[in-house]
Amino acid sequence: MQNKIVLVTGATSGIGFQTALALANMGAQVIITGRSHSSGESAVAEIKAASGNSKVDLLTGDLSAQANVRSLAGQFKARYERLDVLINNAGLAASERKLTVDGIESNFAVNVVTPFLLTHLLMDSLKASTSPRVITLMGGDVPAKLDMDNLQTERSFDGLNSYSQSKLAMMVLMYEFAQREKDVTINVCYPGQASTNMTRSVTPEMLPGFMRFIFPLFKFMVRDDDGKSAAKASRSSVYLASSPEVKGVTGKYFDTNCKEAAWSFAVTDAAVRSTLWKFVEQAAFHK
Numbered sequence: 001m002q003n004k005i006v007l008v009t010g011a012t013s014g015i016g017f018q019t020a021l022a023l024a025n026m027g028a029q030v031i032i033t034g035r036s037h038s039s040g041e042s043a044v045a046e047i048k049a050a051s052g053n054s055k056v057d058l059l060t061g062d063l064s065a066q067a068n069v070r071s072l073a074g075q076f077k078a079r080y081e082r083l084d085v086l087i088n089n090a091g092l093a094a095s096e097r098k099l100t101v102d103g104i105e106s107n108f109a110v111n112v113v114t115p116f117l118l119t120h121l122l123m124d125s126l127k128a129s130t131s132p133r134v135i136t137l138m139g140g141d142v143p144a145k146l147d148m149d150n151l152q153t154e155r156s157f158d159g160l161n162s163y164s165q166s167k168l169a170m171m172v173l174m175y176e177f178a179q180r181e182k183d184v185t186i187n188v189c190y191p192g193q194a195s196t197n198m199t200r201s202v203t204p205e206m207l208p209g210f211m212r213f214i215f216p217l218f219k220f221m222v223r224d225d226d227g228k229s230a231a232k233a234s235r236s237s238v239y240l241a242s243s244p245e246v247k248g249v250t251g252k253y254f255d256t257n258c259k260e261a262a263w264s265f266a267v268t269d270a271a272v273r274s275t276l277w278k279f280v281e282q283a284a285f286h287k
């Protein structure tokens with residue numbers, strides 16, 4: 001990864017941090033993003049110290065607000081001549097329904113509109129690379145169907161099910177993006193379950209009814225392990241960002257073991273893709 005410029009969103013902790021560290025270890029120039037300047041600067045210092053790579057920078061911004069996504073993309077373009085790899089890692093599993101400053105439900109904003117918007121805004125920088133790659137992280141189980149009448153949980157909010165719906169919407173969009181954009185490879189990966197701020201913040205109310213009974217077991221499974229499971233979960237992002245095996249491979253989904261897996265019909269359904277694309281384009285660009 002020498003001479004490669006990589007942007008990892010949401011890399012102040014968890015899987016994003018471990019992804020940035022692994023890529024810095026490989027010699028890449030890594031730019032991480034986070035909401036807070038102080039936690040971002042400590043992550044940068046930690047990655048530099050652990051990797052011995054000084055080419056690690058920070059861009060800050062709460063990516064739930066579109067103005068901040070635009071500002072962050074503008075700052076990136078002003079500072080870096082190109083982008084070789086974009087990793088849309090920042091994600092949100094909201095515990096309740098909230099709207100962002102743009103009036104968009106927060107899971108849908110952070111997990112769907114933000115990666116769509118950021119990837120569009122950085123397309124020129126990506127196309128300046130000889131082998132540009134975009135990688136986006138999906139959530140847990142893929143729902144059987146995207147609930148088009150409840151995309152922003154306006155009819156009902158259902159904890160982690162709503163998070164999974166937003167991640168499915170993101171997969172639909174990235175699959176469609178890969179069909180439309182042939183100069184940049186666009187893939188999705190599943191990291192696997194890891195102990196991170198996200199999983200440790202899950203409350204019993206966010207789990208589906210039957211799983212609430214086994215909440216203590218869930219808590220045990222996601223107990224703090226000093227980044228060990230997050231490092232394991234970073235493997236698929238790191239693989240897609242760096243492996244020569246996936247050069248030119250696009251529109252695919254990779255599992256936690258870096259193996260290509262089949263998309264479900266919920267992702268490839270052409271009618272859903274077209275409707276969702278128009279909807280998110282409108283939300284991101286107010287067309």
Ligand SMILES: NC(=O)c1ccc[n+]([C@@H]2O[C@H](COP(=O)([O-])OP(=O)(O)OC[C@H]3O[C@@H](n4cnc5c(N)ncnc54)[C@H](OP(=O)(O)O)[C@@H]3O)[C@@H](O)[C@H]2O)c1
Binds near residue numbers: 009033035191
């Ligand atoms: N952990 C799992 O078991 C698991 C399983 C499947 C998929 N994933 C996916 O993996 C990705 C990383 O998650 P994680 O588990 O590593 O979670 P995490 O430790 O909570 O990290 C999430 C990162 O996203 C950032 N972020 C969250 N909301 C943001 C916002 N509004 N604006 C900007 N940055 C924001 C956080 O930054 P701050 O420092 O500012 O909070 C943090 O750096 C997510 O896309 C998640 O959906 C995780």
